[in-house]
Amino acid sequence: MANDRLKKIVFDWYIYIVLVAFWIVSCTVSPFFRTMSTFSIIFVSAVPIALVGLGQTFVVLSRGFDLSVGVVASLATAIASVTMHWGIGPSIGLILLVSCAIGVINGLGVSKLKIDSFIMTLGMMFFLNGVTLLIRPSPGGFIPVNFKRALLYQVGEFPLIPVLILLLAAIVGILVLQKRKLGREIYAVGGDPESAKMSGVDVDRTRIKVFVVSAVSSACAGLFVSARIGSGNAEVGAPYLFDSFTAVFMGGTLVTGGVGGYKGTIASALIIASIGHILQFLGITIWYHFIVKGLLLAGVAGLQLFFVRRERT
């Protein structure tokens, strides 16, 4: 009995065990890793991954893919860099509005037009990529210092605001998925859309909401990135597409939808951010990160289905 309970705890929290193990190994391997400033950077660079992963978790749970997350983040940095001189508030408002509209369009396409979520968001991704390049053909633009300072606020070496953002994302993600009606509907739709419909879930509305959440959280990630890099860049968001998938799948959310949650995603975001840094500390050039990330994504997706198949048969 105690054994079973232990097994369940390990099964539920395995990703955190991996995270801690990874940190311990990294700290022993590299002396540079053992500093507060490293962990501070890891938390800061995990924020966009966690935010993009928040939306992607919702979408994958409801049996979809959102390929437009990275470009929405880029678009947010581009709009921010062009409009921030009007004032921070209006600019953020505009970005949230635009991302809402993108989410609604994605959602309408997927739910009402019954377009495969993958091709819908792929088309959207390239459309927005063109738009972003029009707004900001080359990196640059103006981001107010206040905005940067506020989002990256540190107490000593502890990145207070980034950690708070992570916590907030975690609370919102977990609460909405576990306790709110929307969350339960997402699980129902992802588990089996037909039976969800039979039991009175408005599948179309749920799908639209899911894509809105995804677009808005990606836009927030983009805002954070723009504060970090202090400018707008049309290409900066692209890598977050891969990271979001890796974070979601590594966190135990099934590729097939309906099973999983945000708890794993946020730990995976920390792992992905840590991997980037340990590779750097070991003196491995940036281009190897792409290979590592790609292998990780394919490996995680493959392993996951392998284990699930074993469990079910």
Add this chain to the structure above:
Amino acid sequence: MNRIGRFQLIDVQPLILVLALVVIMAIAGFLTPGFLTFRHFKMVLYCNTMLGILALAQTVVILSGGIDLSIGSTYWITVMVGALLMVKGEFLVPAIVCILVGGLIGLVNGLGISRLKIPHVVMTLAMMIILTGTLYVTTGGGGRGRAAPELIRLSTGRVSGFPIITLVWLLLTVLFYIILRMTAFGWKVRALGSNLSACYCSGIRIWRVQVLVYMMSGTLAALAGLLYLGWARTPYPTFQSGAGVGANIMLQSIAAVIIGGTLFSGGRGGVGRTFLGVLVLAVLFSILSMAGLGVEWQIMLNGIIILAIVGVHSRVGLQ
């Protein structure tokens, strides 16, 4: 929509395309002198040969109900591998190695998708980023190496005024038309795209067909890469739009397939339609560049076209 209605739309889509092509070209010819000459048309075909071959490969994959997002990076990786191997001027061995590399990438994709059951989007996306990393690790981001003289002669050569590589593209299109129409493999590919469980029940070894399809796609992408290398003489990979190396041409290949009237969900369509799709896309791009609109407009147009056509298809119940 009723049954008759939807059969009509998918069957007349090539006709609509031909009409659209004629109208577009008439307008462009009216606005720009020199647009409606045989020479310009030949040039448009020549410039889009590589896209044509990639779209051909993508058609086979989409017909089987899949998608290959790594097609553009496979294309660029062969350009790079070929250039590095051909530095000393050899042609045959590097060319064979390139084709094998393409086939190997396809094999890995196919095995991951069919045996490990990784969703095709995730598998080919992961492959794309792995190849992007590999490309930069080996070249450091700049162009290195050059094409062999034979390859340059092949890629820039003409047979009685007609570019050789365009002929290669046309021949491949005919070949794949025959393969898809007249061989058991072709029918299996279509069957896979239209109903997977029926395929399973009728004893088709699904994984073999899938692996073959992705290998075909990888090999064709490698071939296109080789031809491009001979054309450009030295590789110049750029970190293109969206997600990784080759994202741009990958999207164009998907757009060409969908414009041509192959169903995105698989099962219906063919390479002849894709040929028309490439023509339409090529003429549109040529107009865009004549109007002085840059690559970002092309990317945008690609996205819009894909969304519009997939939307119309699903509106009339074709998805």
